[in-house]
Amino acid sequence: MDDRRSVLVLTNPYDVTADMVLRILADRRVPVVRLDPGADLYAGVSLTATYRTGEQRGTLRTASRELDTTGIQSVWVRRPSPYEGPPRLSDQDRRFAGEQTLWGAGGILASLPDAHYVNHPWNNRAAEFKPSQLSTARLCGFLVPNTVITNDPEEAREFVASRHGGVVYKPLWNTPYRVEGQPHSVWVREVHGSEITDAVSVCPHMFQAKVDKAFDVRVTAVGDRLVGVRIDSPDLDWRRRQDLMTCTPVDVPEPVARAVTDYLAGLRLTYGAFDFAVTTAGDRYFLECNPNRQWAWQPAQTIAAIARAIADQLEKGPDT
Template structure:
């Protein structure tokens, strides 16, 4: 039975993945408040925080309720809209309002006393940097493909001509990109030294030794529970044509599980999605870790188990 303290879910109104977890919380009689701060705070909702030597108070008001922020048991930072400012303002005022909202409202919602965050937004952001992921993964005991991140074309060409058995290029961030005014995704792809031009000097690029993989694996971590899925795809980057991939549950080897636990502890994460390339000799190479990765595309039994694990985290609240 719920103790009455609510769970605050920060996500956009079109996030159907969150809906399954919210239904589980409703079945458990856990009260939930759903908020998309980037848009709702310009559409009738309001947020107030007061700080004094003797304590801290906060109130979220919406059209239907008033929430005492000091009573929030857990915060699920799922997929909130970006802070873009009210649409009825000119560009300068909109930018000003957006930044004030990010640092003000975002700061309030990231500083709720005693709340259990899945994940804390600042930890999410810190864990999204690819160099930090690779550095942490190495310390935690994962196998890593040889990797170079550089804006020096000569360094890049030298790395690409080294006998790795192939080299791939990966963007360091999923930046929106357009070609002929159409959205365009930058996929992981194999490159050769002759293709690398001086344009590399414009910004850092990430090149990585190509793993001679038998298949890919996605490991979703929620607390101390791990859910592994084997991904068989004809493409180097399985995201490219997901309609052609097949997914089947797979056990996570104990050494990998220990490294995952160490990684989560160092990055201060409760939830994360790890991607691995697995060789024919069953070596699991760490590729990346998305601290807020999607999971509802996996097999139904895996998706249901992840939803329950996330609901468990939100229901339990902070460790005492």
């Protein structure tokens, strides 16, 4: 295989969504290396990088091949395992090894010369901050629900009291949470002034005017290709009971398409999953854009279109 055309896919071994794209690349005879750096580097895989004046070199050795990392044309940052260190080590040594792997191997894999990233991990991280999303969306011309992010209980109470159409609470990050030892998801839900206590001062909270929506829309953007689906659900947060929702392919209006393009450019993204709340009047309010969200739950034709678009991005490599 020609290493100059190699695609590197960073994901865990149980990522069946990635498998769909890998099958397309295999059919096209595009050479692919799949790597889970947070686990594989403790299981026989080695990664080396050398830097000197005027030259950068690197080698990735797996059980089946040796790859010149400077010849990697595209990197798909999908769902790699966290850098937690080898489980056989003590807590302190494991934490040390995990952080050294993050800052060492993670840095190498994020600094491959001339590689095309979908998306670059540092751009992914920057684009995950909700304040950055809202600020960028506003600048790109999206309708944005009135929102306040605060750790001031009085500010929160005043905001809730001033929104007669209702207010919802949204976590700023999907932090793992347990109740009586069991995993517990913090869903988007309506909140009332009487529920806001001084506990708000512990950390910033995000409160947003409730959109009187008729349905939701997910727009998946891969480069200049946009794929939309309408989501009908009985729940405020359709993710809560996905078995009750229905999804239907839908066109993306031109003004939304232009704003999506500007948004991706502003945050230096190739892939983005945009969520909108659509009112009965047809107004589309921007809720969020996740730079690395799952997409294989959508209708079959939508899944196929997204998989092809990602495969095309990885196969073409960097723009010249």
